[in-house]
Amino acid sequence: MKKSRKIKSVFLNFIVWTAAAFICLLLAGMILCILARGFPNISLDFLTNKPSLLHHTVGILPNLLNTLYIILMTLVIVLPLGVGAAVYLSEYAKNKKAVRIIELAAETLSGIPSIIYGLVGMLIFVQFCSLQTSLLAGALTLVIMTLPTIIRTTQESLKTVPESYREGAFGLGAGKWHAIRTVVLPSAIDGIVTGCILAVGRIVGESAALMYTAGMANEILTPKEALSAGGAGSTLTVSMYFYTKERVDIDTAFAIAAILLILTLLLNIAAKIAAKLLKKGKGK
Amino acid sequence: MQNNAVSAIHILEKPKKANPAAEISEKLMHIIFGVCGFIAVAFVLVITVFLVISGAPAINEIGITNFLFGTEWAPTNSDPKFGILPFVLSSVCATTGAVIIGVPIGILCAAFLAKFSGKRISAAVSGAVSLMAGIPSVVYGLLGMIYVVPAVREIFGLPDGANLFSAIIVLAIMILPSVISVSETALRAVPREYEEASLALGATHAETVFKVSIPAAKSGITASVVLGVGRAVGEAMAVIMVAGNVANMPGIFKSVRLLTTAVVSEMSYSSGLHREALFSIALVLLIFILAINLVLNLIVKRDKK
Numbered sequence: 001m002k003k004s005r006k007i008k009s010v011f012l013n014f015i016v017w018t019a020a021a022f023i024c025l026l027l028a029g030m031i032l033c034i035l036a037r038g039f040p041n042i043s044l045d046f047l048t049n050k051p052s053l054l055h056h057t058v059g060i061l062p063n064l065l066n067t068l069y070i071i072l073m074t075l076v077i078v079l080p081l082g083v084g085a086a087v088y089l090s091e092y093a094k095n096k097k098a099v100r101i102i103e104l105a106a107e108t109l110s111g112i113p114s115i116i117y118g119l120v121g122m123l124i125f126v127q128f129c130s131l132q133t134s135l136l137a138g139a140l141t142l143v144i145m146t147l148p149t150i151i152r153t154t155q156e157s158l159k160t161v162p163e164s165y166r167e168g169a170f171g172l173g174a175g176k177w178h179a180i181r182t183v184v185l186p187s188a189i190d191g192i193v194t195g196c197i198l199a200v201g202r203i204v205g206e207s208a209a210l211m212y213t214a215g216m217a218n219e220i221l222t223p224k225e226a227l228s229a230g231g232a233g234s235t236l237t238v239s240m241y242f243y244t245k246e247r248v249d250i251d252t253a254f255a256i257a258a259i260l261l262i263l264t265l266l267l268n269i270a271a272k273i274a275a276k277l278l279k280k281g282k283g284k
Numbered sequence: 285m286q287n288n289a290v291s292a293i294h295i296l297e298k299p300k301k302a303n304p305a306a307e308i309s310e311k312l313m314h315i316i317f318g319v320c321g322f323i324a325v326a327f328v329l330v331i332t333v334f335l336v337i338s339g340a341p342a343i344n345e346i347g348i349t350n351f352l353f354g355t356e357w358a359p360t361n362s363d364p365k366f367g368i369l370p371f372v373l374s375s376v377c378a379t380t381g382a383v384i385i386g387v388p389i390g391i392l393c394a395a396f397l398a399k400f401s402g403k404r405i406s407a408a409v410s411g412a413v414s415l416m417a418g419i420p421s422v423v424y425g426l427l428g429m430i431y432v433v434p435a436v437r438e439i440f441g442l443p444d445g446a447n448l449f450s451a452i453i454v455l456a457i458m459i460l461p462s463v464i465s466v467s468e469t470a471l472r473a474v475p476r477e478y479e480e481a482s483l484a485l486g487a488t489h490a491e492t493v494f495k496v497s498i499p500a501a502k503s504g505i506t507a508s509v510v511l512g513v514g515r516a517v518g519e520a521m522a523v524i525m526v527a528g529n530v531a532n533m534p535g536i537f538k539s540v541r542l543l544t545t546a547v548v549s550e551m552s553y554s555s556g557l558h559r560e561a562l563f564s565i566a567l568v569l570l571i572f573i574l575a576i577n578l579v580l581n582l583i584v585k586r587d588k589k
Contacts, residue, residue, distance in 0.1 A: 087317050108574070109328060123334045180313075208544075253426055
């Protein structure tokens with residue numbers, strides 16, 4: 001082999017390894033910076049208080065609760081819709097064109113940036129449906145945003161349910177809905193769970209879509225208030241933006257960033273474990 | 285004989301009619317699933333209609349050329365100006381810059397994951413990439429604001445580091461995960477025979493990857509780039525923290541405002557025509573994104589053929 005070719009090959013190897021090392025170092029650096037600056041500010045008080053200028057407390061309890069409320073509300077609405085759509089696409093729809101149009105719509109939805117969801121959510125839910133700035137309006141906006149994720153993961157796992165399961169159910173005299181409910185959907189549970197985890201990840205990380213729909217308030221809401229029109233509140237991510245940009249309270253922002261990072265990490269691990277466990281269950 | 289046949293048919297039909305409630309629920313569920321199926325289409329239509337209704341009047345009032353090609357944005361002046369050319373060009377520049385920096389790194393990393401590393405290392409790096417994809421954009425913004433902006437200021441000796449360059453760096457990092465994961469999938473899908481043929485002809489492994497695998501995965505890699513472009517164009521919260529947010533025409537060390545950040549920063553206090561103009565900006569952004577999606581679809585479709 002010519003020497004120049006050898007050098008070139010070594011060089012190519014080198015840049016490929018460098019790129020991978022760069023990514024890993026970058027991520028490690030980011031994690032270290034966030035944790036190093038965030039952890040010292042996390043305390044029990046911080047997690048269980050609400051921010052108050054009067055009492056000089058800084059706390060993120062309202063934001064934690066709001067995040068939880070929004071996750072629950074969004075999932076309760078988006079799961080039936082998304083799973084239903086996936087079932088329609090892979091079990092009912094016979095018209096190829098209809099399937100193509102729905103898939104195209106889902107792809108389009110997943111490409112729309114969150115700031116546009118924020119504006120449209122404000123127009124539709126906050127103003128048109130007169131829910132005012134509220135957690136409910138925020139959750140409904142996120143329903144549109146997370147729908148494609150649920151559809152895609154459910155659909156992928158419905159595709160892997162063997163045709164013989166369905167034939168077996170039909171052979172025993174089950175109707176289509178009966179077969180779906182008792183045989184097909186339980187076998188596709190892995191996709192549904194994965195979809196939920198991905199959707200939760202997206203909800204936790206979302207800010208632009210929530211700023212103008214769910215608002216920026218930092219009050220503790222009861223579940224009833226959270227469900228009613230006008231029950232506004234900021235999630236962790238939105239409040240982090242607020243602390244960074246408006247209050248310039250960088251320490252608090254880093255503390256929230258650390259919590260968000262840990263949540264992201266946990267969700268990532270959960271997604272991997274869920275995929276593994278459920279795949280094993282399927283193999284039986 | 286005939287009687288027998290009739291009764292046989294009777295027996296066959298009987299179980300179907302036996303449970304009218306089940307039959308009704310079957311039909312009902314078919315309809316419900318159908319509605320769920322088309323709800324995604326309805327959402328897309330509703331989003332488009334609402335944005336057009338709220339955004340079109342302002343474009344009409346300002347005049348489409350004044351709006352798209354006006355170089356001055358001064359909505360609160362006594363003689364207000366609504367030119368969004370600075371935003372459009374800043375968005376284009378920021379995206380181009382992010383792609384120029386981010387895509388080569390992303391493709392190299394994808395090549396590493398798909399072709400160079402063993403299973404274990406590959407799994408670890410993949411994990412890192414998917415964690416990066418999950419980190420919220422405000423966190424990227426915060427890190428950019430605290431570390432990238434001062435660094436840019438120091439290195440280039442500027443009075444302020446919050447400029448287009450910082451935005452490009454942050455966006456380049458943010459598009460990496462999508463570029464890497466889609467390119468990796470494309471590289472893994474390259475038929476083994478192609479590479480074996482190249483190796484058999486005496487090419488080294490690295491030569492094979494760069495001259496055979498990457499060209500063979502061309503359309504998948506292009507799709508990953510287009511996806512990255514979509515991400516960069518639509519990113520708002522991270523950019524608003526590092527780009528300085530002044531409505532300048534783009535310059536590499538100038539404070540800029542993008543289409544997305546223009547909407548975010550002014551929505552809270554705008555009113556009247558100003559507010560409508562912000563919806564028009566969102567409409568322009570949506571058109572950009574739909575065009576990018578269209579390109580993505582064409583690439584994927586061509587690939588399938």
